[in-house]
Amino acid sequence: MCANLMQRLTLEKIGELAGVSRATVSRVINHHPNISSEVRERVERIIAETGYQPNQAARSLASNQSNVIGLVIPNVVQAVFTDPYYPRLTQGISAACNQLDYTLALFLFHSPEEEQFAVRRFSNNSLIDGLIITADNHINPFIPQLVKRNVPFVYIGRPETTESVTYIDVDHIGGSYIGTKHLIDLGFKRIAQLSTKHNTAGVDRDKGFRQAMAEVGYAVDEDYVVYGDFTERSGYEAMQHLIPLRPDAVFIQSDTMALGAMRALRDAGLSVPDDMAIVSFDDLPPALLTEPHLTTVRQPVHDVGMLAVETLIERCANPGQPPKHVVLPTELVIRGTCGAAN
Amino acid sequence: MCANLMQRLTLEKIGELAGVSRATVSRVINHHPNISSEVRERVERIIAETGYQPNQAARSLASNQSNVIGLVIPNVVQAVFTDPYYPRLTQGISAACNQLDYTLALFLFHSPEEEQFAVRRFSNNSLIDGLIITADNHINPFIPQLVKRNVPFVYIGRPETTESVTYIDVDHIGGSYIGTKHLIDLGFKRIAQLSTKHNTAGVDRDKGFRQAMAEVGYAVDEDYVVYGDFTERSGYEAMQHLIPLRPDAVFIQSDTMALGAMRALRDAGLSVPDDMAIVSFDDLPPALLTEPHLTTVRQPVHDVGMLAVETLIERCANPGQPPKHVVLPTELVIRGTCGAAN
DNA sequence: TTGCTAATTGAGAGCGCTCTCAACACTTTT
DNA sequence: AAAAGTGTTGAGAGCGCTCTCAATTAGCAA
Numbered sequence: 001m002c003a004n005l006m007q008r009l010t011l012e013k014i015g016e017l018a019g020v021s022r023a024t025v026s027r028v029i030n031h032h033p034n035i036s037s038e039v040r041e042r043v044e045r046i047i048a049e050t051g052y053q054p055n056q057a058a059r060s061l062a063s064n065q066s067n068v069i070g071l072v073i074p075n076v077v078q079a080v081f082t083d084p085y086y087p088r089l090t091q092g093i094s095a096a097c098n099q100l101d102y103t104l105a106l107f108l109f110h111s112p113e114e115e116q117f118a119v120r121r122f123s124n125n126s127l128i129d130g131l132i133i134t135a136d137n138h139i140n141p142f143i144p145q146l147v148k149r150n151v152p153f154v155y156i157g158r159p160e161t162t163e164s165v166t167y168i169d170v171d172h173i174g175g176s177y178i179g180t181k182h183l184i185d186l187g188f189k190r191i192a193q194l195s196t197k198h199n200t201a202g203v204d205r206d207k208g209f210r211q212a213m214a215e216v217g218y219a220v221d222e223d224y225v226v227y228g229d230f231t232e233r234s235g236y237e238a239m240q241h242l243i244p245l246r247p248d249a250v251f252i253q254s255d256t257m258a259l260g261a262m263r264a265l266r267d268a269g270l271s272v273p274d275d276m277a278i279v280s281f282d283d284l285p286p287a288l289l290t291e292p293h294l295t296t297v298r299q300p301v302h303d304v305g306m307l308a309v310e311t312l313i314e315r316c317a318n319p320g321q322p323p324k325h326v327v328l329p330t331e332l333v334i335r336g337t338c339g340a341a342n
Numbered sequence: 343m344c345a346n347l348m349q350r351l352t353l354e355k356i357g358e359l360a361g362v363s364r365a366t367v368s369r370v371i372n373h374h375p376n377i378s379s380e381v382r383e384r385v386e387r388i389i390a391e392t393g394y395q396p397n398q399a400a401r402s403l404a405s406n407q408s409n410v411i412g413l414v415i416p417n418v419v420q421a422v423f424t425d426p427y428y429p430r431l432t433q434g435i436s437a438a439c440n441q442l443d444y445t446l447a448l449f450l451f452h453s454p455e456e457e458q459f460a461v462r463r464f465s466n467n468s469l470i471d472g473l474i475i476t477a478d479n480h481i482n483p484f485i486p487q488l489v490k491r492n493v494p495f496v497y498i499g500r501p502e503t504t505e506s507v508t509y510i511d512v513d514h515i516g517g518s519y520i521g522t523k524h525l526i527d528l529g530f531k532r533i534a535q536l537s538t539k540h541n542t543a544g545v546d547r548d549k550g551f552r553q554a555m556a557e558v559g560y561a562v563d564e565d566y567v568v569y570g571d572f573t574e575r576s577g578y579e580a581m582q583h584l585i586p587l588r589p590d591a592v593f594i595q596s597d598t599m600a601l602g603a604m605r606a607l608r609d610a611g612l613s614v615p616d617d618m619a620i621v622s623f624d625d626l627p628p629a630l631l632t633e634p635h636l637t638t639v640r641q642p643v644h645d646v647g648m649l650a651v652e653t654l655i656e657r658c659a660n661p662g663q664p665p666k667h668v669v670l671p672t673e674l675v676i677r678g679t680c681g682a683a684n
Numbered sequence: 685t686t687g688c689t690a691a692t693t694g695a696g697a698g699c700g701c702t703c704t705c706a707a708c709a710c711t712t713t714t
Numbered sequence: 715a716a717a718a719g720t721g722t723t724g725a726g727a728g729c730g731c732t733c734t735c736a737a738t739t740a741g742c743a744a
Contacts, residue, residue, distance in 0.1 A: 008466060010700055021724045026702065034721055053462060056469040057408065058700035060399035061729045068447070068469075087429060094450040098460075103469065105410070106448040108436040118440075120395060124350060126730090127398040127410075127445065232631055266608070267633070289574055291609070352730055363694045368732065376691055400730035403699050468700090691740075699732085706725085713718070 009052040018046045029054060060126055069097065069312055070105040070122070070131045074115060074142070083230055083256050084284045085301060086134070089156070092305020093132060100313060102129075115142060123149035130312045132156060152319060154312045156304060158200045166315060166323045168308050172201050172281075175297040175330030176208030179279040180251045182295070182332055184216055186340055188249035188277055192224040194238050194261060196253050202230075205253045205281060228257045235260025243268050249277040249338075255286045255296055258337075262290050273339035283333050292336020299330050351394040360388045371396060402468055411439065411654055412447040412464070412473045416457060416484070425572055425598050426626045427643060428476070431498070434647020435474060442655060444471075457484060465491035472654045474498060494661060496654045498646060500542045508657060508665045510650050514543050514623075517639040517672030518550030521621040522593045524637070524674055526558055528682055530591035530619055534566040536580050536603060538595050544572075547595045547623060570599045577602025585610050591619040591680075597628045597638055604632050604679075615681030625675050634678020641672050 011022045011029075018025065020039060027035055028043040046052075060066040071093055073086060090106075097104040105128060109115045119142060122128055130152035135142065146153050147164060155167040183191050193209050196202035206225075213220050226241050228234030235257030242250065243264065252258040258280035265272055272278055272292065280287070283298035307326060315321060334340050353364045353371075360367065362381060369377050370385040388394075402408040413435055415428060432448075439446045447470060451457045461484060464470055472494035477484065488495050489506060497509035525533050535551050538544035548567075555562050568583050570576030577599030584592065585606065594600040600622035607614055614620055614634065622629070625640035649668060657663060676682050 008700095011702095012700080022701085023703080023724060023726095024722085027723090030702085034723095036722065039722085051462065051465075053465060053467050055403070055700050056467050057399050057402035058468075058729090059702080061397070061403050061731085062700075062702040064702095064729075066399065071448075090448070091450060094448065095452060098450075098452075098456050104448050106413075106432070106436060106446050108433060108440075110437060110440075114440050120393065123393075123395060125395050125398050126400075350730095353732095354730080364731085365694060365696095365733085366692090369693090372732085376693090378692065381692085397730050400699090401732080403701085404730080404732040406699075406732095685744100687742105687744080689740100689742085691738105693736105693738075695734105695736085697732105697734090700729105702727105702729085704725105704727085706723105708723080709721085711718100711720075714716085 009050055011054070014043065014046055014050065014052050017050070018043045064126060065316070066103075066126055066129055067101065068103045068105055068128055069309065070107055070128045072107045072109070072118075072131055072133045072135075072142075074109045074135055083254070084286065085282070088284060088301045089134065089305045092302035093309055094305075095302075096306040096309035100309065102309070102313065119145050119149070122146070122151050129316045130154070132308045132312060135159070152312065152315045154308045154315065156308055158204070160200075162323075162325065164323055166311060166325070168304050168311060168326045168328070170201075170299040170304060171327050171329050172204035172299075173208040173211065175281060175299060176205040176251065176253070177212045178330070178332050179281060179297040180209045180212035181215075182334075182338060182340070183249045183251060183277060183279055184212060184218070186249075186277065186338060189218075190224070190247040190249070191218065192226070192242050192245070192247035192250040193220075194235060194242070194250055194252040194257055195225055195227050196230055196257075197227060198229050202253055209251050228253075228260075230254050230256060232256050232260040232263075236264045239264035240268075243270070247276065249273075249279075252278060252280040255280050255282040255284050255294055258294055258296070259286050259290060262337075272337050277339045278337040279332075280337075287333075287335070290337065292341075295335045295338035295340065296333055297330050298333050300328050303328060351392055353396070356385065356388055356392065356394050359392070360385045406468065407658070408445075408468055408471050409443065410445045410447055410470055411651065412449055412470045414449045414451070414460075414473055414475045414477075414484075416451045416477055425596070426628065427624070430626060430643045431476065431647045434644035435651055436647075437644075438648040438651035442651065444651070444655065461487050461491070464488070464493050471658045472496070474650045474654060477501070494654065494657045496650045496657065498650055500546070504665075504667065506665055508653060508667070510646050510653060510668045510670070512543075512641040512646065512670050513672055514546035514641075515550040515553065517623060517641060518547040518593065518595070519554045520672070520674050521623060521639040522551045522554035523557075524676070524680060524682070525591045525593060525619060525621055526554060526560070528591075528619065528680060531560075532566070532589040532591070533560065534568070534584050534587070534589035534592040535562075536577060536584070536592055536594040536599055537567055537569050538572055538599075539569060540571050544595055551593050570595075570602075572596050572598060574598050574602040574605075578606045581606035582610075585612070589618065591615075591621075594620060594622040597622050597624040597626050597636055600636055600638070600679075601628050601632060614679050619681045620679040621674075622679075629675075629677070632679065634683075637677045637680035637682065638675055639672050640675050642670050645670060 011025045015022045015025045025043055028040050094104055132154050134156045155165050158169045159165045159167055195206045210220055224247055226238040228238045239261035252261055258278055280294050280296040283296045287294040287296050353367045357364045357367045367385055370382050436446055474496050476498045497507050500511045501507045501509055537548045552562055566589055568580040570580045581603035594603055622636050622638040625638045629636040629638050
């Protein structure tokens, strides 16, 4: 029997074939209790034989839930290409969706107009049960609008106003604290930082760096703090500014920027860690692309994604709940660039 | 009026407010002809004032079309992280979806079981109108199953069996031909290749290289052909094998591998293009990360994504159509690594 | 005026599912 | 043996939309 000639299967038809009512088939599919095992098996057999798949649209309409969640990534143009962070995050989110039998809708926005247009579609629409938002920087009007329109969402990172927003973040402050502390403990004195001002993660990492420095009474010379924007190129350029000052170590806020920084050092004929030690942040694949490999603060990007999905689904099920804030710990991964191996 | 207290808006209610029937409101929303402009304006005003959004689930159920398309990326684990190709492609696809008012569902699979499980959900499901498939390598059982289950799809790349499959591909053969030809024209004699066997793109690029070489009567010494797997690391290692043979130029099948290859050359104290000229393939962001920048064959990844969406939507509208095959042209981008600038 | 066509609108029947409610068949309790 | 409880099933009313079909009105020629 050819698929295209085959008439569409419905609950009704499956019921007919199994000699039960539509309602009973529905119960079997949704794993309701109180079905005689005899009937359950019969129905399940028919379903398996026919390859029946319930119609999602009808399900959504009747139950007012779609089992689809959206992932929103604004300002892609910059971010997605320069850093392996987003692919990694997306993978974690996707894995959790597959596991929990949810479908992932991806929304990449390239302009404020697209954002504006999309936000309307998210409400009262029944396409999307909820959203995972990754807004890499500062205030965007998205969040308040979602709150107003009552769209359940989980924010990845630390939002401007933490009240009333559920978010999953990584302990950036603690992470850069242990990264910097590691350099201090190794005896380095003139410790620079390759920082960024582009998002709250950057701001927090800066804070952790200063905390560690302050704790041991090292003054932070602002000339020793240079800024990039998470790209390889910006790391390269920032390091070029740093080289003449001859710090003996530098804490770099991302692996990708560390890649660029090491390129600059190599071009200047300097060796890592002998001429300058490096600790960076992320532990994404690029960390293994340098020689020696990067000593870096691992952030659990994959776990953040998984957790975001789980949290979102939970919130969709219990809309009344107070906002939840999760901050995941980081971990120092010691490799070659800090000189600790010597 | 608070959003959560606000009663759900329906066509019926909008009709009531505008003093027309549900059917008329539906007509206005779907831009049917034969609506008096007076009624149209009145209805549109009410819709704008109330912020009404049609319920997608009900729409899908009634019209049997969801305006959602799926993007399938198997074997993510490897591919997504090592190459900026997928993010770029995804961006193109997303842009087209936004423009055409479609929603993009992302399916990343990590295991054959997940694939198998998902393929069932795609059929007779009404969640997905059609699929864009990126299968980076060889035969997978996915395609025949989709054909059998009558799910409209567009394949990105060149599938094993081109019959009955609509695909969008890039002219890999022609691209590597012009890339190689460029090296030949510049007078290089001992031209090596950093190739891959991982997918049809690799096989095709290999073919183009050999075509160009054969055309001018250069024999291809198989020692001069080394293989990688599209990763930076594999480019590094492959180049290490090549260096002792001292070719004067090398055609490299991807920018990412070229990145690794240039790292190997630098570590060996060799300079590009003086000691070895390089032409690569892709023209993705990494092409500008090397010094000098990569001379490379640009493939229109973004356009492939856009075109895939348009083609898919067209096929969904006309299911009877014969399969369509599109092969997009490439373009040589001359920068520093080929030595042509000197 | 009458008759005809064309434009505009409404009524109503689904789309395939979920979920409540009632019915029925058994047990168990009194 | 009657009453009450428990487990299992079916009937039927929606969910909010689309789309066909018929009704109404308007426009125009005869």
